[in-house]
Amino acid sequence: xxxxxxxxxxxxEGFLKEGTVDMVIGFRRGTLPLMNEPxxxxxxxDVKKLVWDSxxxxxxxxxxxxxxxxxxxxxxxxxxxxxxxHIIENKIKREQLFIIxxxxxxxxxxxxxxxxxxxxxxxxxxxxxxxxxxxxxxxxIWSKAEVLQENCTICIHRNPVVYDxxxxxxxxxxxxxxxxxxxxxxxxxxxxxKRDYFNDLLSSCIxxxxxxxxxxxxxxxxxxxxxxxxxxxxxxxxxxDIETFHFLRAFHCAGRCTDCGACERACPMGxxxxxxxxxxxxxxxxxxxxxxxxxxxxxxxxxxxxxxxxDDMIR
Amino acid sequence: MKCxxxxxxxxxxxxxxxxxxxxxxxxxxxxxxxxxxxxxxGETPDPTMLNTRLSPKSIxxxxxxxxxxxxxxxxxxxxxxxxxxxxxxxxxxxxxxRPCDAKAFLLVQHNFDxxxxxxxxxxxxxxxxxxxxxxxxxxxxxxxxxxxGSGPFHEAGSDVLLVDTGDYYVAKIITPKGENLFKLAGWExxxxxxxxxxxxxxxxxxxxxxxxxRVNTDKLREKRTTDLFDASFWEEFAFSCINCGTxxxxxxxxxxxxxQDEVSKTAGVRMRNWDSCMYPLFTYHGSGHNPRDNxxxxxxxxxxxxxxxxxxxxxxxxxxxxxxxxIRFCPVNIDIRKLCEAMNNFEPAQKSI
Amino acid sequence: MQNPYLPYxxxxxxxxxxxxxxNLKTFKLVFLxxxxxENFSFQAGQFAELSIAGKGEIPIGIASSPTEKGFxxxxxxxxxxxxxxxxxxxxxxxxxxxxxxxxxxxWDLMENKNVVIIGGGFAFTTLRSSIVYMLDPANRxxxxxxxxxxxxxxxxxxxxGDELSAWEKRDDINMHITVDATDDPDWKYNIGFVPTITxxxxxxxxxxxxxxxxxxxxxxxxxxxxxxxxxxxxDHIIMSLEMRMKCGIGxxxxxxxxxxxxxxxxxxFTLGQLNxxxxxx
Numbered sequence: 040x041x042x043x044x045x046x047x048x049x050x051x052e053g054f055l056k057e058g059t060v061d062m063v064i065g066f067r068r069g070t071l072p073l074m075n076e077p078x079x080x081x082x083x084x085d086v087k088k089l090v091w092d093s094x095x096x097x098x099x100x101x102x103x104x105x106x107x108x109x110x111x112x113x114x115x116x117x118x119x120x121x122x123x124x125h126i127i128e129n130k131i132k133r134e135q136l137f138i139i140x141x142x143x144x145x146x147x148x149x150x151x152x153x154x155x156x157x158x159x160x161x162x163x164x165x166x167x168x169x170x171x172x173x174x175x176x177x178x179x180i181w182s183k184a185e186v187l188q189e190n191c192t193i194c195i196h197r198n199p200v201v202y203d204x205x206x207x208x209x210x211x212x213x214x215x216x217x218x219x220x221x222x223x224x225x226x227x228x229x230x231x232x233k234r235d236y237f238n239d240l241l242s243s244c245i246x247x248x249x250x251x252x253x254x255x256x257x258x259x260x261x262x263x264x265x266x267x268x269x270x271x272x273x274x275x276x277x278x279x280d281i282e283t284f285h286f287l288r289a290f291h292c293a294g295r296c297t298d299c300g301a302c303e304r305a306c307p308m309g310x311x312x313x314x315x316x317x318x319x320x321x322x323x324x325x326x327x328x329x330x331x332x333x334x335x336x337x338x339x340x341x342x343x344x345x346x347x348x349x350d351d352m353i354r
Numbered sequence: 355m356k357c358x359x360x361x362x363x364x365x366x367x368x369x370x371x372x373x374x375x376x377x378x379x380x381x382x383x384x385x386x387x388x389x390x391x392x393x394x395x396g397e398t399p400d401p402t403m404l405n406t407r408l409s410p411k412s413i414x415x416x417x418x419x420x421x422x423x424x425x426x427x428x429x430x431x432x433x434x435x436x437x438x439x440x441x442x443x444x445x446x447x448x449x450x451x452r453p454c455d456a457k458a459f460l461l462v463q464h465n466f467d468x469x470x471x472x473x474x475x476x477x478x479x480x481x482x483x484x485x486x487x488x489x490x491x492x493x494x495x496x497x498x499x500x501x502x503g504s505g506p507f508h509e510a511g512s513d514v515l516l517v518d519t520g521d522y523y524v525a526k527i528i529t530p531k532g533e534n535l536f537k538l539a540g541w542e543x544x545x546x547x548x549x550x551x552x553x554x555x556x557x558x559x560x561x562x563x564x565x566x567x568r569v570n571t572d573k574l575r576e577k578r579t580t581d582l583f584d585a586s587f588w589e590e591f592a593f594s595c596i597n598c599g600t601x602x603x604x605x606x607x608x609x610x611x612x613x614q615d616e617v618s619k620t621a622g623v624r625m626r627n628w629d630s631c632m633y634p635l636f637t638y639h640g641s642g643h644n645p646r647d648n649x650x651x652x653x654x655x656x657x658x659x660x661x662x663x664x665x666x667x668x669x670x671x672x673x674x675x676x677x678x679x680x681i682r683f684c685p686v687n688i689d690i691r692k693l694c695e696a697m698n699n700f701e702p703a704q705k706s707i
Numbered sequence: 708m709q710n711p712y713l714p715y716x717x718x719x720x721x722x723x724x725x726x727x728x729x730n731l732k733t734f735k736l737v738f739l740x741x742x743x744x745e746n747f748s749f750q751a752g753q754f755a756e757l758s759i760a761g762k763g764e765i766p767i768g769i770a771s772s773p774t775e776k777g778f779x780x781x782x783x784x785x786x787x788x789x790x791x792x793x794x795x796x797x798x799x800x801x802x803x804x805x806x807x808x809x810x811x812x813x814w815d816l817m818e819n820k821n822v823v824i825i826g827g828g829f830a831f832t833t834l835r836s837s838i839v840y841m842l843d844p845a846n847r848x849x850x851x852x853x854x855x856x857x858x859x860x861x862x863x864x865x866x867x868g869d870e871l872s873a874w875e876k877r878d879d880i881n882m883h884i885t886v887d888a889t890d891d892p893d894w895k896y897n898i899g900f901v902p903t904i905t906x907x908x909x910x911x912x913x914x915x916x917x918x919x920x921x922x923x924x925x926x927x928x929x930x931x932x933x934x935x936x937x938x939x940x941x942d943h944i945i946m947s948l949e950m951r952m953k954c955g956i957g958x959x960x961x962x963x964x965x966x967x968x969x970x971x972x973x974x975x976f977t978l979g980q981l982n983x984x985x986x987x988x
Contacts, residue, residue, distance in 0.1 A: 069687035076687040077594040154386035249598035275418035305685035434760045434801040471956040474708040583985040610960030640787035663966035
């Protein structure tokens with residue numbers, strides 16, 4: 040990790056000193072274990088604040104929307120795919136960006152560790168393969184693979200797909216990953232069971248919209264759930280309104296979601312919201328052979344029209 | 355002050371007895387987190403919790419609350435005329451509320467229960483509630499209650515304060531409400547007050563010693579509002595903010611709400627829902643103008659409200675009890691302790707005359 | 708316990724379309740229960756929440772004067788969900804009113820003083836209330852000279868046209884009506900923006916003169932330097948602010964400017980007060 044950090048700082052410092060960029064977006068050390076905070080560095084002497092470890096799960100593409108400056112940005116695989124999507128959707132220009140690519144080995148699931156650890160976590164130290172968690176006089180060691188975010192364990196694009204500099208050699212991508220085991224299981228249950236499953240899934244939602252706001256895709260000036268004229272969705276804790284929000288948001292992310300996991304990581308209630316976006320991601324793969332954010336030249340399936348579309352409905 | 359000793363073996367029995375006189379709420383573990391829930395017969399508050407994920411404010415002030423009902427059916431008498439919905443305000447008790455959260459109700463009371471206006475929904479629910487506090491023997495690393503007007507053994511806001519001494523709870527009876535509740539529960543074994551006081555004091559000191567972080571708030575009052583408002587640090591603090599409502603919704607002292615009408619066919623209700631100053635629409639005018647049109651302004655509002663406006667308006671300290679929830683649950687690690695420090699230490703640049 | 712969120716039921720007694728673009732209508736409302744009118748005792752400058760079951764509420768300045776009995780009047784601009792619905796309602800329809808809310812123009816301070824009213828566009832509503840209040844025979848002697856500078860984009864956009872004409876004819880009020888522009892050959896009043904007309908017509912500021920300024924932000928922005936030039940003390944410049952509001956009683960938390968809630972501690976502030984508040988409105 041140290042070499043990653045040194046390299047990130049070195050590249051960022053170079054960019055800032057040369058005036059290649061006006062600012063660098065990366066992570067700085069948080070005030071809590073398992074938390075780093077997205078930050079904006081403008082002066083070369085501040086690059087020492089930049090860090091990298093397995094707690095950089097927030098998707099930094101979220102901080103690029105509609106910015107006008109020249110920006111250096113630290114990007115792991117999923118961030119880079121969201122940057123591609125941002126470029127395709129005209130939220131940022133490729134020419135504005137100097138992408139510091141980080142080959143990623145997965146991010147730690149802080150919710151999971153907090154649940155597994157018997158006491159309050161006071162300190163977390165990680166090396167290449169393990170993390171050591173201490174607190175309340177207890178020490179526990181996990182191999183990183185055991186405590187990664189679920190989306191990271193099934194990730195097949197750990198390396199950045201676009202970058203201007205790399206902080207390390209590319210990592211070996213995971214092969215033969217079954218990405219959709221959970222989705223197939225839900226697809227297979229009866230409608231009644233599905234209803235119960237979704238009711239239960241979303242029952243603890245407090246409508247804080249952390250999932251939406253942590254998502255780089257959710258940049259609409261006014262989200263449909265907030266609009267008042269017309270008002271599409273009620274504002275109360277009525278389960279129907281809550282489900283409407285989550286379902287429609289997932290649909291709005293169809294063909295755009297990279298399964299970066301920022302939504303789930305952000306949720307203070309620990310709701311597995313990725314189940315919804317992942318179903319649509321699976322559909323896009325199966326129906327359109329589409330993976331989001333792999334190529335700045337390719338538009339998402341729901342944004343393309345072809346006269347020889349096989350579907351009558353659209354011709 | 356009267357101190358009562360409760361053998362933990364007899365605790366469940368007392369809780370059971372209270373079920374006939376009160377609606378009971380207590381911390382219950384659900385999946386990985388504790389939250390306050392209605393306690394069913396046979397259920398007791400889970401003593402292993404550090405604190406609940408959501409504050410217990412919703413027991414008095416639900417996230418969605420019906421205010422009025424009406425009919426839009428013109429053939430009916432009184433159509434379009436609002437009628438008050440009075441909720442179940444039978445006595446309820448919150449058992450195991452942490453001192454910080456109990457104190458929070460007192461801060462919020464300055465908003466809902468004033469000389470000029472009383473919010474009847476909040477006031478009735480609050481008055482119907484008895485708070486049985488549970489002192490914190492093991493505060494969290496994010497707790498800074500001792501410098502935020504509260505403390506792990508703070509009594510303000512509780513009707514009784516329970517202290518876990520191992521095999522026993524020692525209860526300090528603080529108000530007549532608490533005394534009545536203890537009578538109904540059958541917890542009446544007086545603890546030798548000298549002994550009990552000494553034991554409580556030792557635990558209190560140990561708990562306070564575990565609180566290692568603090569906020570300094572001593573200079574907030576003397577700052578000029580406009581100086582703090584125009585301070586240069588807001589942008590940096592706001593950079594990572596995603597403008598979700600997590601901090602405001604987990605906070606025991608955030609009280610803002612929205613009023614909404616909902617209609618199904620001809621039956622309508624007017625209700626209120628928690629709202630958040632983090633949301634762009636919070637201040638969006640019908641004309642399209644928005645005085646807080648970016649996230650820096652919205653973040654500034656939240657912290658200025660808690661740490662300056664409230665301080666100046668009520669002269670009751672900061673609008674924060676140091677529970678640390680916003681720190682723990684913020685998706686991007688915005689930390690009120692850092693903000694408070696920046697505000698308290700802020701010196702405006704010398705203005706040229 | 709009294710419920711401050713419960714509207715008094717009222718019936719729409721009359722609807723007057725005020726402006727040529729038909730976006731402003733005045734609604735005369737009559738209380739269904741006469742006792743409610745007693746409870747709704749207000750001062751010029753205050754506002755109320757108009758309530759429409761099924762749609763919601765909207766804070767609107769009271770356009771009628773405390774001296775006008777038997778009804779309340781509100782002039783409403785069609786902008787959002789509630790106001791659009793209100794514009795489609797008819798005489799006889801039932802709705803609700805909550806209030807009165809907020810503070811009012813400082814009538815006690817202004818006794819025995821000159822009062823200069825400066826208004827623009829559709830923000831003239833509580834100013835109308837104030838003028839009618841001051842001109843009431845029981846009150847007129849309490850005030851010295853009254854000046855009114857009121858402007859709109861065109862003659863057809865001026866509110867309360869008949870009353871403006873009537874006030875023009877009186878000798879106990881100095882009217883300075885103006886429009887930004889007009890090709891109406893019969894227009895016999897001023898042409899020019901409110902700040903310009905203020906510069907030309909308003910008396911100089913002194914300890915015996917108060918200015919009440921109410922209008923769109925652009926008008927306020929350019930009127931303020933004029934009043935400075937005329938040497939109005941900032942404590943003698945009275946303004947009424949608009950904010951998004953819900954509860955109207957300083958509880959729901961959304962309309963604050965600094966520590967002040969516009970709905971309860973305002974909407975009326977002196978410029979002197981505003982100078983010490985964050986510029987966030």
